[in-house]
Amino acid sequence: MQTDWGFPDFDEHEGVHLFSDRETGLQAVIAVHSTKLGPAAGGVRFWHYADSAAAITDALRLSRGMSYKNAMAGLPMGGGKGVILADPARTKTPAMLEAFGRAVDSLGGRYVTAEDVGIAEADMIAIAKATRYVSGLPAEGEKVGGDPGPYTAKGIYLGLRAAAKRALGTDDMKGVRVAVQGLGSVGGRLAQMLAADGALLTVADVDAARAQRFVDQHGATLVAPDAILTSEVDIVSPNALGAILDATTIDALRCKAVAGGANNQLAAPEDGARLHDRGILYAPDYVINAGGIINVALEYLGQGDRAEVDARLAQIPERLVEVWDEADRTGDSHAAVADRIAQRRIGR
The missing domain is CATH 3.40.50.10860 (Leucine Dehydrogenase, chain A, domain 1)
Structure with missing residues (x-):
């Protein structure tokens, strides 16, 4: 049973x-x-x-x-x-x-x-102090390890550019309108990279002071946290907590793609089909936000250096394209296809 x-x-x-x-x-x-x-x-x-x-x-x-x-x-x-x-x-x-x-x-x-x-x-x-089964400890020089946030952000940045190329026909972010939800360790770094590329940013964070500092330093349109997902943009990038894409919010999206680092963005499995039915390109969260675990896993395994981490981060767009291509062939949602590929690799 x-x-x-x-x-x-x-x-x-x-x-x-x-x-x-x-x-x-x-x-x-x-x-x-x-x-x-x-x-x-x-x-x-x-x-x-x-x-x-x-x-x-x-x-x-x-x-x-x-x-x-x-x-x-x-x-x-x-x-x-x-x-x-x-x-x-x-x-x-x-x-x-x-x-x-x-x-x-x-x-x-x-x-x-x-x-x-x-x-x-x-x-x-x-x-x-109490276990050796731990990673993410401070690293020096070219050694891997330490705060996974910068690596997560870089992987998301690469994946977001891949989403722009797929949905908009260009990975030149200049003038691309991106709504960034969450400006913490990951979302803040991602937004900085996009701002440096000339993207037109709309941002929101539950920490109003942090959001205002970003706007003052980098320039962006600031909106309330409950308005960020409905901003009229090219790409919505969720980088806060999960379960923010549901029947209500998906229906209200005004974008061509969703590509961000928040874990478990879909509130329920059927929400992947809802995005698909609306014709919105979705970058499955566990594919695009893998940069941090790549860094700490290689630290734990004692394999490679920062160059190896960067080489593996560069493969994130390729994995997204694999998902999107299979979805195009099968007509299934991007979320369902990503789950299926992952399950095949695990052997479930």
Whole structure:
């Protein structure tokens, strides 16, 4: 008998582990989706959730996305994800992070952790005190590792240009209208690269001061966070949290392509078909945002240097074209085709 255990996003996960540490206040979930290609690699997210069920759902969705992301990136890694449940004040201590490291270590290498939303390099150092199954530690010189954000942003930038070429007929970003949702570690760097190319940017961020600083420094049209997805542009680039593309928002899109780094952009599987039905080119998130995991995976595996990372980032547009070409041949949505290719590579 198969069951989803009351969680529709349970997808034959190999394990879902719940951890508590009363002394440090740690409450965490580690979801291991697949280890068929190697240890389950994926960052740990520090976030305040409405309840524990929401945290488990996030871990399930994110870990499945990591399986697909690592498979599409050609990495010998499976997919997993950790989430640490933050209190409303976002209280985070080195002791709590070290306790999470012990949780990771208890899985014996089946899960390898790294940075995600709410986690910084200093936090990874604290986690590494309790486990060797960690990546994203500070790097020097040409060594790979460290903050995955710049590599994620660069991969998205390359993928967005590929989307522009496919949807608009040019990868020269000068004058191309791009709406960037989220100006954090990834979205901010992406927006800077696009601004340097002469793209016409519309931006939004929940941190109003951060958004205004970007506008002051780089020039852009600033809109409210709830208006960014409906901006009349060529490309919408979601770079905040996920589940922002649903029946309502997709119907309101006024763009030719969606290409951004947010994980799990589709609120439900059928939303990929909705984009397809509207004729909107979609760059599946786990294909375009693989730059960060490429960097930290090569660090963990001890393979290559920054030149190797850059060479692998350059393959992201090729993988997107593979998805789009198969979608054109089959008539299926870009999201469905990407899932199918990833599943073939995993052997599911």
